[in-house]
Amino acid sequence: MGFTITEEKFKELTPSSRLILLTLKSIKIADVKTLMKETGLSKRALMGSLKHLREESLISVKTCLTDTRRRFYCFVQEREEE
Helix, strand or coil: CCCCCCCHHHHHHHHHHHHHHHHHHHHHHEHHHHHHHHHHHCCHHHHHHHHHHHCCCCEEEEEECCCCCCCEEEEEECCCCC
């Protein structure tokens, strides 16, 4: 799949969480408005899935420096251990 997470862990995610993760993997960084447009999910479903993905450490949250009310979400790429 190209993800650094295991396929088993990916399959355990909800369909909306999987969709968000795949979207973030392709567009790299996005705010809530962009994710709503790209995925077609409601704000409530989106926020619940983002919370779950943050708790699982699969995405990171960045604060906009010019407007601290805005948040940007990024796919976390783990480095392989050698």
